[in-house]
Amino acid sequence: MVSLWGRKRSDSETEPHEQYHQGEEQGYRGPDERTRLLPPEASRGYLDPDDPAVSPYNLWSIRALRALSLGFLAISFVWWTFLLVSIFVSPPLMYTRGSGFFEFSYTTLTVGYLLIGLLFFAIPSKPMTIWGIILAVLLLVDMCIILGVPQIRVEEGWVGIASVVWATFISIYNVVQIRFVAWGKKEEEERLTGREETRRSLREWVAVLAETIIMAIMVIIAILLTATLTLRSRDASLAPPGKRYYVDGERYQVHLACVGNFTGPAEDGKGSALPTVLLEGGEGPVEHSLQPFIHQAYRNGTIDRYCYWDRPGFAWSDNAPSPHSAGMAADALSEALALAGEEGPWVVVSAGIGSIYSRIFASRHLFEVQGIFLIDPLHEDELGGTRIGNPGRGFTLWARGIISPLGLDRLAGAIFKGRTREDRIVGRSAYQSGKLIKAQLQENLVAPSMSASEVRSARNIQMPRTPLVVVSSGVEVRRSEKWANQQQDLSRITDNLLAWDTVKAAPHEVWKTLRGREVIEKRLGQLVRS
Known part of the structure; x- marks a missing residue:
């Protein structure tokens, strides 16, 4: 072996570790923090810096x-x-x-x-x-x-x-x-x-x-x-309209707001108020979809009063524990309305997947719900299909959620596009929120099982005489025969269909076209006064 000084070791020489063992037999103490594993007194020279013992x-x-x-x-x-x-x-x-x-x-x-x-x-x-x-x-x-x-x-x-x-x-x-x-x-x-x-x-x-x-x-x-x-x-500094209420044993809060003054029966008992319109949002926050249009109908005098809420994970509402089904969300809405002192009667108005939630709510409040209004609603068969319960969609939502704390899209929107707090909470950038992604993931996980079972039960429970209006998207109906058949089937969830309209050239969010807004407002006025 060649040492640090470049010469071979003679037979009389020993390696440092061999010297250490010899020294131990002569009375050297065992290794500790001071003596270390290779005590200097046991060595006849320095080691090469590349020696593994130098560590x-x-x-x-x-x-x-x-x-x-x-x-x-x-x-x-x-x-x-x-x-x-x-x-x-x-x-x-x-x-x-x-x-x-x-x-x-x-x-x-x-x-x-x-x-x-x-x-x-x-x-x-x-x-x-x-x-x-x-x-x-x-x-x-x-x-x-x-x-x-x-x-x-x-x-x-x-x-x-x-x-x-x-x-x-x-x-x-x-x-x-x-x-x-x-x-x-x-x-x-x-x-x-x-x-x-x-x-x-x-x-x-x-x-x-x-x-x-x-x-x-x-x-x-x-x-x-x-x-x-x-x-x-x-x-967090943006205050919500209305109030937030603790539900589910005060485990989380949901946001609920009502617009308009409630006018109940007159003192002589002969007068009565029009039912309150209860909004259920679709795929995004209701404040960015239905609520602005319904507020305009309120200002036009078509309706007297309306309430809207955010499902768990949407806008100002907290996320609910997992798993969380559509029926659980309907129960949370019922609890929030009770805490707010809101008793109805109601005309439930919903769009897209929100129709699943509103139908379950209506079946659990048979005597308070006096009308059901569905705008291009999602059929329960789609809960287990490619739209909601698809495993691929669930994985995509999970992946988006994992990277959501990095805020790549939210930061870019705030810095380069001037996105505001309203945009991120209830506006066009709300879909980037980790809370909303989690809510959609929860929706995806239980859609084919719990939510599908709840909405099918709701269909059997629903009172046949409840007035019903369905307004469908002409674009979606022409695009898919299956969707058209599903819309027709949804027009039969009660026996009291007031109208089923298909608005040509209207997208899934029917109220985004002038003709769509006209049809919806007209039918809504008829329904609340029916």
Whole structure:
């Protein structure tokens, strides 16, 4: 064997570890933090810097630190698994009123950071320290935001707060770990080679380059998370019209608003008010679809009063626990109306998939619902088809939800397109919200089973004499014979069909055309006075 000085070892010489064992037989004490695994008194010279024995792992404290990191990784991975499951089924005590994607993203960042720290444990570098400090500062800012903004703090609950606090702790811990390992590496190099090694091998340079790139990506992700959280804190300052009510045992809140003064029966009992129109939105927030048009009908005097609400996860309403079916949403609406002191009578108006929810609500309030108005409604057969219950759609929604905390589309809209708080909560950018994506994912998961069963039961329960109006999209009817047949079938959910209109050239959102608005308002006026 060639030593550091370039000569062969004679037969009388022994390796340092052999000398150590000989010394142990002569009374040397065992290795500890002071003596280390290769005590200097057992060596006749310095080792080559490339010798595997020159390692920070010689120190018990460094090995204990690595074991601690492995323990933190195990804890983080278990927590990550629970959060992944909670996206689909809410475990006991782990339900949050937010989307669930927020805490999952921070825990994923934590697991990734611990893996990087362990992978490059023995190769500390200044770039990794600098990136680590930047990441810790960003996560500290996020922790301050979630604790300082009441609405975000309530939405994310203890699960979201714990996830961010844990991510912040791990980021600080990793910086300390890098510096401590660097110190241990320096100590062992000075003890075993006589000086601190300043050069790196090609393998080490590749490792430093890789960890620098990976840490830069993680910092970019943290910047996006911080920017999105800042945007959420600004959106939280937009107050909703109406009020928010706790439902389902005060587990979450839903938003409900009513417009117009209720005028009940006169004192002599001879007068009576027109029924209140109750709106159910379609695929997006009702404030961006039906509500503006219905408000215009209210101003025109076609209706006297109307109420609208946001389904769980939409606009100002919290997300509900998973699984959450259409029937559960109808029960939440019933509870909110009761808490608001609203008793009807009602004419339920809905569009698209909202017709599933309104039909279930109507079947559970047979004597309060005096009319059903469906605008290009979704048939229950589609709950298990390609539109709602499709597994591919569910995976796409899940993938969109996972990246939603990065806010790529929301940040771009706010910076380059001038999107406002209203756009992000109830407007054209509402579909980008993690809460709405979670609500649609919940809808997708139970559509072929729970929701389909509930709406079929509702069809059997519905009173035959309830007045019914159906207005269909001419575009959708011409596009699909199946859709046309489904519209015809929905016109028979009661025996009292007042009208079934198909508006030519009108899209799925029929009220977006002038002719569509005219037909809807005319039929709505007839229905509330029928």
